[in-house]
Amino acid sequence: MNELIHLRVVNQKFIMKLFTKIFFFFIILLISINAVNSQAAGFPAKPIVGTGKIDGLVVDSLSGEVISFASVVLREALEHKEMDGVLTDDVGGFKFKELKNAKYEIVISFLGYKTKIVGPYKINKDIQEHKLGTILLSQDTKLLEAVTVTGQKEIIENKIDRMVYNADRDVTSRGGTAEDVLRRTPMLTVDLEGNVSLRGSSNITVLINGKPSSLMANSVKDAIKMIPADVIQKVEVITQPGAKYDAEGTAGIINIVTKTKKIKGKSGAYNVSAGTRSSYVGTNFSIRQGNIGYTANIGGYMWRGYSRTTIDRFNKLNSETINLDQSATAHNIGGGLYAQASVDYDITDKHNLNFGLRTPVNIFSNTNRTTTAVGINEAPVLFDFRREGDILNRTLGTDINAEYKRTYGKDSDREYSASAQYSINNGRTKYDVNQFDSLGTLNYAEKGPNSSYNKELTIATDYLHPVNKLITVEVGAKGIFRNVTSDIYYDTLSINSGLYLRDNRRNNYLNYDQNVFAGYGQITFPIYKKITGRVGLRFEETFINANIQNETSFKNDYPTWVPSALISYISPKNWNVKGSYSRRIQRPSMNYLNPYINFNDPTNISYGNPNLSPELTESFEVQGGYSKNMNNINLALYHKITSDLIDNYRFVDSNGITNSTYNNLSTSYSSGASINGGIFKLGKIIVNSSINLFYQKINSERFKDVKNDGFNFTINGFGLYYLSKTWSVTLFTLYNSPKLTTQGKQGTWYVYSLGARKEIWKQKGAFSFGIDNPFETWMPINSEFSSSEFGFNSRSKFEARGIRAGFEYRFGQMDFGQQNSKKKKKGFQNDDLKQDENNSGGGGRN
Template sequence: MKSFYLLIAALWSCSVVFAQAPAAGAPPAGMAQTGSRIAGQVIDSLSGKPVEYATVSLARWGTTKNINGALTDGKGNFKIANVTPGQYKLTVSFMGYQAKSVKVTAEAGKLEQNAGKLLLLPSANVLKEVAVTGEVPVVENRVDKVVYNAEKDATVSGGNAGDVLRKVPMVSVDQDGNISLRGNQNVRILINGKPTGAVAASAADAMRMLPADQIKNVEVITSPSAKYDAEGSGGIINIITKKKEMSGVSGSISGGVGTRQNNGNANLNVNKNKLSVTTNFGGNATWPQTTNLFFNSFTPSSGTEQLQRGNSRTSRYGYMASGNVSYDFNDFNSLSTGIRLNEGRFKTDGTTSNSRSDNSVALEAYERDNYNKTKFGGFDWNADYTHKFKTQGHELSLAGQWSHSLNNTDFFTLYSSDVFADVRGDNHAKNDEYTAQLDYTLPLSKVVKIEAGGKGIFRDIKSPSNFYTVAGDGFVFDDLLSNVYTYNQDVYAGYTVLSLQMSKTVGLQVGGRVEYTDIEGRSENAASGVAPASNDYTNFIPSFAISKTLKNFQSVRFSYSKRIQRPSLQFLNPFRDVSNEQSQRQGNPQLAPEVTHSLELNYSAMPSPGSMINTSVYFRHTTDIIESFAKPDTYNGKEVVFTTYDNTGDNNSFGASLYGSVNPVKNLTLRGNVDVFTYKPTASNAFTDYAATSKTYAQYKAFISGSFNFPANFVAETFMILNSPRRTFQGENPSFSMWVMSFNKQFLNKKAKIGINVVDPFNENKHFRSKVNTGRLVQESDFSIPFRSVGINFSYSFGKVNFTPQPRKKRGVNNDDLKQDNGQGGQGGQGMGSGN
């Protein structure tokens, strides 16, 4: 009940701010209005979209000398204040467009003169080339985020979302599908601004289910403001799927067949007057693949060495389907609702040879056969209502979402020796998440805006684990090993953000957010010895950002943000997974959230037409780092490698990121990105014996790509990725590299495309090696997977549509919280459950 009162208090505080705010459009205190204002909006005449950063100049009618001016904002709007009565010439200009001039009159006694929508026509040179190169750039740098336009990149065709994310600036995806942003895996992944149960269960598997041809663009937000959930210390990755904002009926089909995976995708969009209906379906399936494994573990204190060699054969499939209906009742009220379904499965059969020795004296040797099948799926249903007031930018929105997900794992293990008993088990986890969200935006004046809101997230997770051991000729239920773990997490939040346009070129944004978290966990098996867990904490999350627009399309931005990272069920479930006799795993319900403070300085520029530079330097200080750590342990009289999770210490990280795009010659585009950052963990006293040597490690991620447009609509592209090994406080995880080439042909007036993709032509298999080296444990693993692939992809767009200005953005629900397992839950962790 106290948490409910906290939410009410936060909302009441916001309402007090609204009640005391001056009327919209009135100048703030101390800022007297002299003369009148001239306002308007600049629109691209072909696409109907706003033109950002266009130059608007004002001159007395009949003269050529400019006396005032402004730049358009992200919505193409501009305002020129303090204009004395008279007639003026308003001129709009922007690179690649023909300049446009109109006559406007500032009337005495009239506060504002609206020049309306000003349509810009592309210049003659641009119109000549639009059939070949007149496109949105692959990477855009915006005021608060970096946007990667996947639909403009031919090399991702026929792949999945993981292949797309590998090419996004500042984002890394390793061989298991684990996703990190600037080296930080604590990143929140959204689809169309909303969380999805598929990502909550396993981000890696969810990305494999989502076809690349269904993705329009990817937004990367490294310094979220206080209006975003505090969760996700690394930042936010928002994947936008294709939904064409135009009137009429349109759609597309695409697919691919390759040596590693096959996929298909279909979209249908119906936009008629006030009604919009969007549906899509996409899926993929892989051919069975064989993985080779080597694992060695040595405990110096006892001299015990454990060795595993083997292989496994894995096949998988997955699909996502969604539908959305939105209706605009009038210019002030709109309603939207949608549902997203997902399902996936992977099956693994493997055999390993195992041995154990003590000071080089053999103790035992045996064979083990593993059979594992995991099926996961669920749905996300959401609805949101938006009310717009008469003043531009003044709106209220209410949103709700129900996410339901299931994760079912079944396995059994057979041994060739009587030293170990055969075992069978299953874990059928269920997660229900309910969210309610209220957001309010109030422009206090033309230069001051306040945003506020409240939110509640209620999670109900149940993870039953059943184990069966051999008795006679069959399996019997094992009361001691089996367990049902129930976990509830409620989060209540309130926020306020103030935005101030201090001058024509300087903008300021400050905000604060309060989040209260209440956690309860309990086991239904008293024999397991797992005690109930209870925890609650309150976090204050401030944010600050200031940006300045410079001459010649340059901008600079400085920001500070504080983020937290709550652990999800994979980290919390205290049940001990003993399905592997040499390596066992257990969660920790007493984990505290990570807390990260970030400072970032960003600079972007367009030094010449078709080129762009974006660079940033940053510093991150993280306390209570949540990491897994391995240590030697004893179970049933035998030494095992035991892995659990804890708040292992602190970390300071300095980093720099550089992205560049250039067109050195006609039809050739080169792009590159380099991220370099440090990792220096300081282990707390309880973990110093389990930590590797404490020093500063440099890590990096780099990619370079090139594309060339040949005559007759042939396009060739290539890119290469190189990621350094990722450090942990005990050792390192594998490095990753990949080279992709593609060649595509467009036809039917560019409505259809067919192409071929080649991945790592000189590497049939790829090895991934990781190490742990502490004073108490030395561990090494190496596994290899088939990697070289060749595939054919195609796409076709259909329908007759008319472009219309882009409609207002629906807010929806945006749960940016919970530290994810980044795909680890999909690697056969049977007893832990993965219902979150």
């Protein structure tokens, strides 16, 4: 096994070095190409520029003050074609140069002011320069009355196949993590331990900028603590993905979009925040000159949490009932580095290359203390032992991706793309446990390191072809090649000799290969007037080859047909209705499969199951919405049937020990309704709220005691109030009902937050302040699980109150010239792995 491990490490280092060299080679190559672009063979020569100039100064017509950062667009006067654009500088000035002979007009706009068009101005051999002097902008009183919404995106946007939460408009999450952002996103629930669910289901896929990430490969719960809230622009929630998306993620897809810009010039920001539960310091910048652009985010973060738990349990073993009372405390602290960079190169206006690198580094520490008292039958419960454990988890992940995109003209949606991505996640977990008797004497100790490697290579190609203005055809293919390894061993302390000895009975080595090949076709077409249809079919074949040392080996492959359909009606009176159907598959991820046994509590052990089968979900949804003047309401009715449900299962073994693992035990039926809406024109107030109510029934055809049913609901609300042009305050609330499992339920909990933001230095800087649960020191959560052979009741308290303050400074000058609207990033979205509620992960789309 040592030789295998050594070979694996050598191969990993070789691959990483190879990809790193290739990545930086392409960066250097692109820089070189850009430098000699005008002479490179096969590339267009630099266009001939003129010598004309136009400049001016923009000021407020009433106060006479200069207006910084106003938008100034240069248009060709006859056809009104946009030629260039800039923002006014700190003193309200703007300048266009190198203008060819033609007639031009200038369009000037700024939030709260009426748009002004001046010109035309002729540039010819006789007139080469126009100095416009002072240009007065008049305030628009109607816009000023609704300054909170004009020219800005709504906080919640409903689109044809997704809901969008624009997180950069919410100041309550500033200085927090992605956990805080997702908790504020409609339809999503993030409990106090960080477990993410969508409409009550944790079977989700989480992407970053439309791509899978090694951040999510092992644990969404941990990964979302590694992404600072300040770098997130928006969150997209897709409940009914089409055929072009991976068939994985039975509940839907969550796409976290970070702040990136594709604009000319240089811009960036510094962010610093400090709080009682999370802190962050970092910077982001974008540079784009000509056809090449660079974007980077880098920062360091820290988070912490504290909890107390009491547990009452009983296990039935033959004719005896073993009663256990436990009390525990846990202190968690984590931190690390988050860095990502990308290079974007427009070879021509129809050919684009993009390269990206993301490297998260995370260290997580858990210190726990558990006291256990035991009693048999009616006997009193007496002290048995106390355990003190320390867990250290270190994770290094890397994503390297490259994408080529070909478009076919400004007026055509036709597009072809080819992409490749290599991801690796290297995790090491080390835990030390010491056990003491009633006299405080050490009577047992063990160490249990666990090394895991998750490697993934993805190759995909997609083609979109508009048959005409109303009919669009999409086809594509994809291959995903995964290898997961886990190396487990235990050392136990010999009390007599004081030495740690290897326990070979518990050693294990898992090597798990999973390859997925997929192809899809999808067509969008008109049915009748305002009615549009979309049908798609996807085929995926999965090949599994696993080897568990000291136990067994197995192979498996299964084909899956994944149909989807959507019909949409858009009324000219601002309302729409759509119905959809999709089939989804959910393959288990590493945390469900890993046979690593957690012995931190010897009376209650937990481990994964490498023999799990995938889930299959049939999903039906009808949705209607109304939107006018940025006010909106949306209602969705849905029904889902999930067979071979992967869920946590507890049982008592022959030694009286509670085992917690995963099985395909049951079928889940879920029916519900979700309502969300927003009011965006109450003077200076913005309000948004969502309600999700559903009935869930879980049955097992094989086990009589594996069943449950009940109603669940989630309510959240968001309010934003602009005190002035520079001051704003926000309020966020969330209430979540108990969550069902196959053998019980997890308790009710809620969150409420207040925030404030002050813009300074002509909106170049800002101070923000936020507080979570200001009137709650602890948040109680009670859970209960039971069967014919055990009972489990826990009462937990999590640290609830959190205070944070932050500062942001934005720098640089951005020029908004003509951009190719077809250059929207797609890339990878491997969303084909089911993620553990307590250690979740995700993937994406083809």
